[in-house]
Amino acid sequence: MSDEVADGFVRVRLDLSYDGKDFSGWAKQREGQRTVQAEIEDALRTVTRSKETFELTVAGRTDSGVHARGQVAHVDLPAELWAEHREKLLRRLAGRLPHDVRIWSAEEAPAGFNARFSAIWRRYAYRVTDHPGGVDPLLRGHVLWHDWELDVDAMNAAARQLLGEHDFAAYCKKREGATTIRTLQELSLVRGDDGIITATVRADAFCHNMVRSLIGALLFVGDGHRDSDWPGKVLAARVRDSAVHVVRPHGLTLEEVGYPADELLAARNREARNKRSLPGTSGGLAEAGCC
DSSP, rough: OOOOOOEEEEEEEEEEEEEEEGOOOSSSSSTTTOOHHHHHHHHHHHHHSSSSSEEEEEOOOOOOTOOOEEEEEEEEEEEEHHHTTTTHHHHHHHHHSSSSSEEEEEEETTTTTTTTTTSSEEEEEEEOOOOOOOOOOOOOOOOOEEEEEOOHHHHHHHHHHTEEEEEEEEGGGOOTTTOOOEEEEEEEEEEEETSSSSEEEEESSOOOHHHHHHHHHHHHTTTTTTTTHHHHHHHTTTTTOOOSSOGGGGGGGEEEEEOOOOOEEEEHHHHHTTBBTTTTSOOOOOOOOOO
């Protein structure tokens, strides 16, 4: 599958963040709900005085209510338009975009760059507190309250069993033609001095509901409802388990997207489009999100 930038166009990398509370996810929707992609594309069309809408490609399509601090997207713009607006584009977008989405950088991307397919990992954080009094009101939009005391050591013991390349079908909402095979590179939890537990989840890519399902399983271990072997047993079954609770989205933030060195971008782009499979399974295309 070719990803060549059309003649006369420039590929621009956008680094951005948003508060997901009032968005129906990243991707544009036919029903006209408010989405991050639609807001940015509308703003870009307005500030460049273009009749055409230039479509964004994103590293990870976050679900409704999920936040992002380190999201990455790209857009292909006509070279003349880019040359005319590049110096003042950020400031103009800041004046046009709503306050719950910001673009921090807009730079010409290196050859072979694709925000989705060139990424080698995505890192999310999920934040939860078990404080008996609940969540700090100033943090309520970004931290989940769990009304049971949590054992972080038990949760980490369970998390270690999930690391590596597996079929995460038990923790994903299946989508036609898409594989649920992922490489989970990091899953660890730390309780901060403020009592908030932050789970760091990093993988080459994520399938739908994967992060929030993993956290839901670990919470059941942490509060003593399940033993530390249970999440691993669920994973091995490769079947969606009704006992796995998908936690609420507001505790989840896309923190960072990782890319290889510039000279490796094109190769990674091609590799990520290949169908993935484990021995004895049929493959599918790996989706970029989400969670």
